[in-house]
Amino acid sequence: MIPLGTPALRALEALEDIRAHVLAESPELAGRLEDLRATSWVDQPPAERAVLAVCARLALSPSVPANRRKARAIVDGLLGGGDEAASAGLPERAAGALKRSLDWICSDSFLRELKACPGPLPAWRLVRRKCPGLGEAQTGRFLVSLPFPAAALDGPRLRWLRRLGWIDPAEKSPARSRDEGLRFLTALSVQGSIPLWEISLVGAAFVGAEGCSGPAVLCGKKPACTRCPARENCSYAIAMSLSVTAGDGDGQPPRRLRESLPAGDLPREKLIRSGAESLTDAELLAILLRTGNGRQHAMDLAASVLRQAGSLRRLSAHSVNELTSLPGLGPVKAVTIKAALELARRLAPRDEAPQLPAVSCGRTVFELVRARFHNKTKETFLVLILNAKNRVLREVVVSEGILNQTLMHPREAFQEAVRDSAAGIVLVHNHPSGDPAPSRNDRAVTRRLVEAGRIIGIPVLDHVIVGDGTYYSFEEAGTLFED
Ligand code: SF4
The missing domain is CATH 1.10.1670 (Endonuclease Iii, domain 2)
Incomplete structure (x- = not known):
């Protein structure tokens, strides 16, 4: 290291x-x-290892099917006792050396001896010693193609x-x-x-x-x-x-981002033109990332990082190790993000930290979520994740469609709450009919999740059903813990 x-x-x-x-x-x-x-190098069967060794010896890319076919024919010729020199297209001495190499590569001791090597350099030396048919670069190429x-x-x-x-x-x-x-x-x-x-x-x-x-x-x-x-x-x-x-x-922005966005929409240009406040979280993050990861340009990568983290706030709680575990982020990008978020944290006085919405009763829950259910034609099931002061850390959409206790698994409802070390959760769903009265199924789901919360140690504090301008709170109705 x-x-x-x-x-x-x-x-x-x-x-x-x-x-x-x-x-x-x-x-x-x-x-x-x-x-x-x-692919795991230890799972490569002997015949496959031999083919890869021949590809390395003849500088053939093993990802090309025709090359593999050719290498397999050579292996068959060398190991099957045929005309080795002719089948390998090699001088007799070189073909003999390659055959001796293949004998060891196909042997039971190959994996054992390679596994016993303390690092890539001793392993490379071992193969060099045991495989007279492979040169220096060919040895490396063979190990890489395993992939060792x-x-x-x-x-x-x-x-x-x-x-x-x-x-x-x-x-x-x-x-x-x-x-x-x-x-x-x-x-x-x-x-x-x-x-x-x-x-x-x-x-x-x-x-x-x-x-x-x-x-x-x-x-x-x-x-x-x-x-x-x-x-x-x-x-x-x-x-x-x-x-x-x-x-x-x-x-200039990375080439692919420059190609895929109109000049005026590029994050750096946008920041210069309209100020940093006009940029979304993903655009600001894209500026820090500078480049994408080959498959995604910087904007896509930034959006996918934010999606995986859940939010900018959750991203700021990630350690460098957690950041590097997100696909597309290497240590350099992770360190850059961490440094920027730490600066932001130091600049924000504690008492200016944005207040999270608090929920104290069914009505506060209803007021908090009613706008998002306005004119919804589908039943949507939300979980509000709360901290110890009953402030909402996050809303998580758990399911959309008809609420069914057989479909609503506690795992989905509690997964994010466990990840956030929540102090409690509130369940919320809507009745597109406008009537918030709970159905038998709503009661069954509530019972099941309240019980699961008790076992997990994250209590369900309420289940609020949102209707048309009105709501039903299991807690206020005293039915949250009914059997
Ligand atoms: S790695 Fe260095 S030498 Fe090679 S192309 Fe890039 S800038 Fe030039």
Whole structure:
């Protein structure tokens, strides 16, 4: 683990930017990463491992079905006692070495020995020792395709790490550079919660290694630094004066957001034109996030973060770890959000904190929610989550449609209340007919949820049925605890 000081944060930021760029520009790679994420290296059957090893040896992408078919034929030829050299298309000696490698890769001891390795570097060395048919980069490629926590550090990727300043540019020994690079990437992988094999594949797409080509390639032989999202944090770009003012990018919104919104609606432009107050929570958050995550642009990502957190207030209670557990947020974005929310918290004097609405009786509940049920033609079931002072922390819509005790499971009603450590809840639903008198089913649901609340330790304080300009409160009617 590298200490999360400025250099590490800059490295993580650069990595996140590169990852977002590659995922946006290379949908096939995004699909392959998705597949690999769903795969466990320990579950790969021996025959599959052998196919992946042959793909790595011949620099064939295993995600292409034709490549796999070709590799499988070679494996069958080598292990089936056929004409090894001819089937592998390799010189006789190389085919023999590959066959010996496959023997070990297909053996029972393969997983055992690999699992016993204390880290990616010893594992890489083990495979190098046991597999005479695989070269240095091929070994990394094979492990990455498993997907074992490893990185393939070939020439183009080492050059990339040198340019970014992640390994010593003066180090001439490829072996020492590779060790240093692997150690650095391993630390970044842990810190950024990004699998090492994923960093390796993202790097491959970024530098044009392993047959990757297309718009994702920026850091090839002639780096396209002026288009690179990582240039602010790249030693090479800084040394070549290709970077722009650190911290504010090029003053332009991320490319995809710029493409998908009219210029006047872009959050930064909107803020300059109409002031910060005119921006929604999601727009303000998008400015902090700067970029999206490859699949979503910054605005979509901001909206999805807010949706998952529940609200800005709940987001402000998240720790950095909780923020990084939200899809699309890496440590750099999480730290930025946390810092901004902490500043906001320090600026707001405690006595100016917005007062949450309080509920003290059925009528206050009715007044609070009546507007939202006006002209509703569907039955909607809400839960008001309360703090110890009976102030409403949140409203949660639990169901829409006919209220039915068999459909209304206590889990749905209490799930968010438990998450918010609520002191109590109030149940609310409407009768589109306008008559708030409780039905038999309403009474059954109430009984069930009151009982569940008693068991969970979050009491149901009332159940209010909203009718047309009127209401029914189980608490006021004395029927909340009736059998
Ligand atoms: S700024 Fe240039 S050298 Fe640096 S990572 Fe990007 S493309 Fe490579």
